[in-house]
Amino acid sequence: EVQLLESGGGLVQPGGSLRLSCAASGFTFSNYAMAWVRQAPGKGLEWVSSIDGSGGSSYYADSVKGRFTTSRDSSKNTLYLQMNSLRAEDTALYYCAKAHMLVYFDYWGQGALVTVSS
Amino acid sequence: ETVLTQSPGTLSLSPGERGTLSCRASQSVSNNYLAWYQQKSGQAPRLLIYGASSRATGIPDRFSGSGSGTDFTLTISRLEPEDFAVYYCQQYGNSPLTFGGGTKVEIK
Numbered sequence: 001e002v003q004l005l006e007s008g009g010g011l012v013q014p015g016g017s018l019r020l021s022c023a024a025s026g027f028t029f030s031n032y033a034m035a036w037v038r039q040a041p042g043k044g045l046e047w048v049s050s051i052d053g054s055g056g057s058s059y060y061a062d063s064v065k066g067r068f069t070t071s072r073d074s075s076k077n078t079l080y081l082q083m084n085s086l087r088a089e090d091t092a093l094y095y096c097a098k099a100h101m102l103v104y105f106d107y108w109g110q111g112a113l114v115t116v117s118s
Numbered sequence: 119e120t121v122l123t124q125s126p127g128t129l130s131l132s133p134g135e136r137g138t139l140s141c142r143a144s145q146s147v148s149n150n151y152l153a154w155y156q157q158k159s160g161q162a163p164r165l166l167i168y169g170a171s172s173r174a175t176g177i178p179d180r181f182s183g184s185g186s187g188t189d190f191t192l193t194i195s196r197l198e199p200e201d202f203a204v205y206y207c208q209q210y211g212n213s214p215l216t217f218g219g220g221t222k223v224e225i226k
Contacts, residue, residue, distance in 0.1 A: 037163075045155075045163065045206055047215040061214055095162055103210035104153040106174060108162035 002026040002107040004096045009112030016086050020112050022079040022096030030054070030074040035099040036081050038092035039111070048094070049081065050102045059102065064090075086116045120145050120209050122218035130226040137194040139221045141207035146187045148211030154183055154192045157220075158203045166205075167192065197223070 008020040022034070036048040049070040051058040058070045069082040079096055094112050097105035121144040131137055141152065150170040155163040165174040167183035170190055180195040194201055202225050207218040 044219050045157075045208070045217040047208075047217065050215075100168070103151070103215060104165065104168050104208060105155075105163070106165045106168075108164070110162055 002098060004098065004107060004109030006094065006096050006109045006112035009094065009114050011115045011117065012086055013118050014087060014116055016116070017082070017084045018086065018114060019083070020081040020094055020096075020114070022081075022109055024077045024079065024096075024098070027098070029072075029077040033099040033102040034070075034072060034079045035097045035102070035105060036070060036079075037095045037097055037105060037108075038090075039095070040089075040092045043092075046092075050099050051079070052102060083114070086114075088116050090114060091116045119214055120147065120212045120216050122207050122209060122216055124205075124207060124218035124221045126221060127219075128222045128224060130224050131197055132226045133197050133199055135197050135226075137197055137201070137223055139192040139194075139205055139223070141185075141190040141192070141218050143188040143190075143209060145212065147190075147209045150186045150190075151209060151211035152183075152185070152190050153208045153210065154181075155206045155208065156201075156203050157206065158200075163206065194223075199225075 003025045005023045035050040049060045051070045055072045067085045071080045096109040098107040123142045125140045152170045154167040157163040171183045204220045
């Protein structure tokens with residue numbers, strides 16, 4: 001059974017940094033692309049980033065490019081999202097998802113809440 | 119970027135009725151690369167349909183997807199109580215990946 005468990009969310013001040021983790025199990029982690037998708041409170045879904053199975057290629061939405069970095073550690077079956085220069089508009093529930101060929105999302109975690117506020 | 123507009127915003131139906139949800143793209147979606155997700159209150163989204171019309175693993179056959187180019191439809195043939203939720207379309211044929219704003223299917 002595929003399981004994705006996010007951690008690392010919390011309250012951070014504008015301009016601050018936070019790192020989210022996503023522990024994966026139930027599949028061969030290094031064989032699959034992964035992604036982050038976020039949902040602001042009461043709003044719809046927004047793709048944030050995708051990374052290929054090797055970790056060699058990553059892709060970002062314009063809204064986070066240059067501020068967020070996605071990486072993965074196959075020895076730990078873990079996906080990461082390093083978020084820097086956080087803004088109020090980054091406040092959202094961040095979902096980790098297994099991504100089919102980088103582009104659509106066949107399994108999702110339960111999300112980690114990030115709140116950016118002073 | 120490809121903007122996806124979902125309609126209606128809210129669909130009020132009774133169990134057993136047929137639900138038809140629309141997703142319209144601002145430009146043609148390459149290869150009809152469109153997916154549909156269901157999100158119940160307080161839960162993560164679940165993949166229903168990919169490639170415009172292929173059901174994901176374990177999805178009941180009362181869910182069907184159709185369409186091409188800029189116009190896509192998700193049909194729920196007979197609504198079950200567990201189908202009342204928000205539905206999102208997502209295109210992956212053009213960069214960047216984008217989602218529609220969602221259609222809420224509520225009990226009438």
